[in-house]
Amino acid sequence: MFILVNLKTYPCDPVAVAEAVRDVDDGSDARIAVAPQAAHLERVAETGAETWAQHVDPIDHGSNTGHSLAEGVVDAGAAGTLINHSERRLKLADADGAVRAAERAGLETVVCANNPAQIGAAAALGPDAVAVEPPELIGTGTPVSQADPDVVEDAVDAAANVDPDVAVLCGAGISTGDDVVAAADLGSGGVLLASGVAKADDPRAALEELVEPL
Numbered sequence: 606m607f608i609l610v611n612l613k614t615y616p617c618d619p620v621a622v623a624e625a626v627r628d629v630d631d632g633s634d635a636r637i638a639v640a641p642q643a644a645h646l647e648r649v650a651e652t653g654a655e656t657w658a659q660h661v662d663p664i665d666h667g668s669n670t671g672h673s674l675a676e677g678v679v680d681a682g683a684a685g686t687l688i689n690h691s692e693r694r695l696k697l698a699d700a701d702g703a704v705r706a707a708e709r710a711g712l713e714t715v716v717c718a719n720n721p722a723q724i725g726a727a728a729a730l731g732p733d734a735v736a737v738e739p740p741e742l743i744g745t746g747t748p749v750s751q752a753d754p755d756v757v758e759d760a761v762d763a764a765a766n767v768d769p770d771v772a773v774l775c776g777a778g779i780s781t782g783d784d785v786v787a788a789a790d791l792g793s794g795g796v797l798l799a800s801g802v803a804k805a806d807d808p809r810a811a812l813e814e815l816v817e818p819l
């Protein structure tokens with residue numbers, strides 16, 4: 606299972622979380638990566654943890670003030686990027702452009718979608734993976750795998766209908782090892798989560814608990 610920990614803009618210590626991600630990844634069969642704020646990418650990548658950007662823009666080198674260039678996040682140490690997170694939504698054409706920019710720079714891509722209907726469109730952009738995250742469950746602590754298992758199964762089917770090689774992650778409310786196992790049982794190849802680790806009193810313990818049943 607791929608566990609991608611999105612730190613959003615939570616006021617956690619990104620380096621401490623990244624060191625925990627690195628160590629727990631080393632000691633488990635799961636693949637764990639961390640997506641800090643853009644300003645923290647370099648310090649996080651220096652820990653040796655697999656580091657992802659939260660977003661890249663559909664741009665190339667040039668006159669693009671305030672944008673995030675795919676090559677720039679690679680220079681900072683990122684190996685992959687989220688695209689079209691529910692908190693950083695893009696028009697379809699811009700999501701497409703962001704996937705192309707990420708590919709150009711050699712970044713792995715996860716395109717996010719709110720529901721299974723959007724997953725088909727996300728998969729059609731040709732990313733490495735898609736992630737279904739119902740916005741109403743994000744940050745609630747109620748796991749999508751429990752609250753709405755059909756969302757995960759339908760997303761897996763929708764992606765497979767477009768491209769069986771596109772992996773499907775799920776997210777929203779995931780915080781325990783049981784949630785990760787439930788996601789896997791529904792056909793998900795990984796989970797995307799944030800508050801369960803970033804807001805935990807002890808992020809390292811939260812990560813250890815997540816991978817414990819795997």
Ligand SMILES: O=C(CO)COP(=O)(O)O
Nearest residue numbers: 743744777778798799800
């Ligand atoms: O948006 C998410 C991950 O990108 C999910 O957030 P929570 O894990 O806090 O529900």
